[in-house]
Amino acid sequence: MANNESTQQWGSRVGLILAMAGNAVGLGNFLRFPEQAIQNGGGAFIIPYIICFLVMGIPLLWIEWSMGRFGGKFGHHSTPFILDTMDKKRLWKYFGVFGIFTNLAVAAYYCYIESWTLSYVLHSVLGTFNGMNQIQVAHFFDTYVTIGKSTFGIPYEAVVFYIICIIINTSILAKGLEGVEKVAKIGMPLLLMFGAFLAIRGLTLGTSGATAAHPTASAWAGLNFLWTPQPSSLTNPKVWLAAAGQIFFTLSVGMGTVHCYAAYVKSNDDIALNAVSAGFMNEFVEIVLGSLIVIPIAAGYLGLGWLKQHAGFGIAFQTMPYLFSHWGPFLAAVAGVMWFGLLFFAGITSSLAMGTPWMGFMQDEFNWNRKKGAWSFGAVVLLLGLPTVFFYNLGVFNEYDYWAGTVSLVVFALAESILFAWIFGMDKGWKEINEGGDIKVPDIYKFIIKFITPLLLLFVFIGSLFKPLNNNWTTAFHNLFTGNGWALDNSSIIKQIMQSGLKEKIAAATDPSMIHHLHQVLFYTDAARILLTTVFFGICAMVYVAYRKRVREGRA
Amino acid sequence: MNATALTLMIVVQVSVTGITGYFFWRVLKSPPEPDSYTEDKKEEV
Numbered sequence: 162m163a164n165n166e167s168t169q170q171w172g173s174r175v176g177l178i179l180a181m182a183g184n185a186v187g188l189g190n191f192l193r194f195p196e197q198a199i200q201n202g203g204g205a206f207i208i209p210y211i212i213c214f215l216v217m218g219i220p221l222l223w224i225e226w227s228m229g230r231f232g233g234k235f236g237h238h239s240t241p242f243i244l245d246t247m248d249k250k251r252l253w254k255y256f257g258v259f260g261i262f263t264n265l266a267v268a269a270y271y272c273y274i275e276s277w278t279l280s281y282v283l284h285s286v287l288g289t290f291n292g293m294n295q296i297q298v299a300h301f302f303d304t305y306v307t308i309g310k311s312t313f314g315i316p317y318e319a320v321v322f323y324i325i326c327i328i329i330n331t332s333i334l335a336k337g338l339e340g341v342e343k344v345a346k347i348g349m350p351l352l353l354m355f356g357a358f359l360a361i362r363g364l365t366l367g368t369s370g371a372t373a374a375h376p377t378a379s380a381w382a383g384l385n386f387l388w389t390p391q392p393s394s395l396t397n398p399k400v401w402l403a404a405a406g407q408i409f410f411t412l413s414v415g416m417g418t419v420h421c422y423a424a425y426v427k428s429n430d431d432i433a434l435n436a437v438s439a440g441f442m443n444e445f446v447e448i449v450l451g452s453l454i455v456i457p458i459a460a461g462y463l464g465l466g467w468l469k470q471h472a473g474f475g476i477a478f479q480t481m482p483y484l485f486s487h488w489g490p491f492l493a494a495v496a497g498v499m500w501f502g503l504l505f506f507a508g509i510t511s512s513l514a515m516g517t518p519w520m521g522f523m524q525d526e527f528n529w530n531r532k533k534g535a536w537s538f539g540a541v542v543l544l545l546g547l548p549t550v551f552f553y554n555l556g557v558f559n560e561y562d563y564w565a566g567t568v569s570l571v572v573f574a575l576a577e578s579i580l581f582a583w584i585f586g587m588d589k590g591w592k593e594i595n596e597g598g599d600i601k602v603p604d605i606y607k608f609i610i611k612f613i614t615p616l617l618l619l620f621v622f623i624g625s626l627f628k629p630l631n632n633n634w635t636t637a638f639h640n641l642f643t644g645n646g647w648a649l650d651n652s653s654i655i656k657q658i659m660q661s662g663l664k665e666k667i668a669a670a671t672d673p674s675m676i677h678h679l680h681q682v683l684f685y686t687d688a689a690r691i692l693l694t695t696v697f698f699g700i701c702a703m704v705y706v707a708y709r710k711r712v713r714e715g716r717a
Numbered sequence: 718m719n720a721t722a723l724t725l726m727i728v729v730q731v732s733v734t735g736i737t738g739y740f741f742w743r744v745l746k747s748p749p750e751p752d753s754y755t756e757d758k759k760e761e762v
Contacts, residue, residue, distance in 0.1 A: 170753075173754045175745070178741075204722060381718045387726075388725045388726040388729075427752070430750050435744065438743070442741065445734060448730065449730050
């Protein structure tokens with residue numbers, strides 16, 4: 162029998178929606194979205210992004226909410242056995258392993274980023290960044306992730322904050338849905354408030370940040386670049402792939418967390434309105450707040466040219482504290498607390514969601530209680546995450562992000578969309594989506610879920626598998642049709658498997674210390690792959706054991 | 718900012734804000750099913 166604690170309930174509907182929105186709203190809303198928009202032509206990116214949200218994001222949310230609620234009717238709260246209930250073929254439960262594996266692996270490095278935000282909140286309060294120039298702020302981050310050196314007077318500061326962060330997550334998870342819901346109810350309004358403050362600052366900065374060093378700096382130039390539509394780019398597959406990819410990450414679909422939260426929704430309760438409400442709440446945070454912070458503030462002080470060159474994840478930690486310092490010590494501290502505070506809340510509401518599938522699985526299948534489930538999650542994440550902390554500069558972090566946080570999501574989402582629309586059946590699926598609905602889902606979505614969403618996911622998967630050289634699709638197709646073959650980019654999945662980019666760098670390097678460093682990177686990334694593969698097959702084995710247990714108990 | 722960019726920004730941001738607000742308002746307006754959420758049960762008691 163499933164443990165009684167696995168039959169827990171959400172406290173309120175608003176709490177459920179805030180928790181789901183919190184699951185979706187993550188660091189990517191503020192960091193990845195601006196980066197993708199800048200790298201994909203600014204205004205060119207927005208239109209495909211919105212279209213992908215409507216034809217892939219929203220349908221995937223409905224699919225995952227309804228799969229979760231459907232599985233919950235049978236007492237399943239994690240994807241292996243949720244998928245198992247949807248088809249007679251026993252293989253599906255092993256696809257469901259992605260819904261636990263991805264969360265463990267992503268939580269391992271995600272909690273590390275979360276711990277940076279926690280540490281940076283304290284550094285902002287203490288005024289650590291006061292008087293530092295841009296290079297010194299960037300250097301501070303590099304020092305921070307070089308574990309042996311301390312920036313705070315605490316030995317192994319990054320490790321200490323990482324462990325604190327895991328303990329916070331685990332303690333909240335041990336309280337079950339009640340704890341998750343409470344954090345969402347506090348964290349989401351604070352996040353919106355902090356985000357609104359910084360967005361207003363970004364929107365009103367104008368050209369006041371221009372200096373002799375950056376005379377053309379203008380917040381308007383950043384916003385102008387972001388919002389000028391370029392219709393010609395609508396035919397560029399690169400932009401569509403980037404837009405579809407961003408929708409994935411921003412909505413936290415393809416992870417198994419939505420299924421897990423929805424599994425605690427009663428069978429006669431609405432999911433159609435809940436899903437779309439949580440989805441749009443995420444889009445509000447991303448499109449409205451996310452677009453008005455990093456881009457205008459960075460362009461406002463450093464210029465659009467600098468932003469285009471340096472757009473990336475690093476801006477958050479390596480540049481933003483320096484930009485805030487232009488506002489004077491007090492406001493810089495307030496802005497720092499708000500910026501890193503909002504990133505912390507965005508992070509923790511997502512990492513808590515990542516803990517629930519593992520807990521649900523252990524409670525359902527092995528009768529573990531909530532506390533045991535939560536602390537075991539913390540222990541696994543710590544063990545899996547420490548290599549990302551200690552070997553951050555040796556590629557381990559990026560390796561986790563690529564395989565668990567990128568490829569696995571696409572594979573799982575593609576599989577679940579096919580299972581839902583083509584194997585479980587669109588008629589049953591449609592009934593499931595609309596059951597108890599407080600809104601009527603437009604009929605066009607029956608067609609979209611059956612055809613468009615799986616095709617778009619297939620396009621994303623194939624596009625990532627065979628990404629052409631320099632991501633230049635026009636040249637790639639031209640070469641293909643003129644008999645010159647298809648040259649793969651080193652960031653394509655196939656070339657990534659072979660570590661081609663890294664091996665090319667080793668072959669081209671002449672400096673012995675660089676060659677030694679690159680060989681180390683090769684070794685550690687291979688080790689990370691072995692570790693991730695072991696975890697994946699370890700969970701497969703646990704699912705098999707759980708299945709045999711079910712057979713013995715007459716529950717299969 | 719040029720006029721096209723400004724228009725697109727305002728249209729997209731106002732629409733997203735409006736739609737988000739509308740759906741959330743619908744959630745608040747729709748009464749949940751009995752026994753669906755634990756806080757509702759506590760209120761009934």
